[in-house]
Amino acid sequence: MHRGRLPRTKAALFSGAVTASLLVGAVAAAPTASAASYPTCNGVKEKALDAGATTVLQPYYKGTGSRNCELRKGDSGPAVEELQFNLIHCHGKNTGGTDGIxxxxxxxxxxxxxxxxxxxxxxxxxPETRKAMKWYYYINGDPGRNCVKAGV
Known part of the structure; x- marks a missing residue:
């Protein structure tokens, strides 16, 4: 009787081991939320579009100087204000003003x-939205009174 159950036990153990390894592999391959997130933009940075004469102002993260940052509902400050300015003047959107909220x-x-x-x-x-947006540009520091799709 013991011999009849042994193959089933081995099969069950093998099946369990395969299932466990598949689950571990799936968990290891799944991206974490933090891998796809960026720090909160907390400043405004000038970005040159050509030899430096034409520039745009864009939100950035002061901690690293990177423009790869995020803004979302509930954030506030100069980065939000700059985003709102560009949404209004370059995209004709209603943000409720440039209150920085x-x-x-x-x-x-x-x-x-x-x-x-x-x-x-x-x-x-x-970053993806930043690259897709049009931005108000400045020529030698003066308002260009127009918008450009910076793509950067």
Whole structure:
């Protein structure tokens, strides 16, 4: 009788081991939320578009100097204010003004820009949205009174 159950036990153990290794592999391969997130933009940085004469102002993260940062509902400060300025003047969106508070209207404006650019629509400003947006530009520090798709 013991011999009859031994093959089933081995099969069950083998099946369990295969299932466990598949689960461990799936967990190891799954990206973490932090891998896809960026720090919160907390400043405004000038970005040269050519030899330095034409520039745009864009949100950035002061900690690293990177423009690869995010803004989302509830954030506030100069980075949000710059985003709102560009959403209003370059995209004709209603953000409720340039109060520097990322509220419902700013989130909706970002969603509309994302939809028009055919990128992921989540209402969160990040690197992909930055590259898809038009930005108010300056020539030698003076307002160019126009917008350009910087793509950067």
């Amino acid at each position: 990322y509220g419902d209207l700013t989130r909706q404006a970002v969603r509309e820009v994302q939809a028009a650019a055919r990128i992921g629509v989540d209402g969160i400003y990040g």
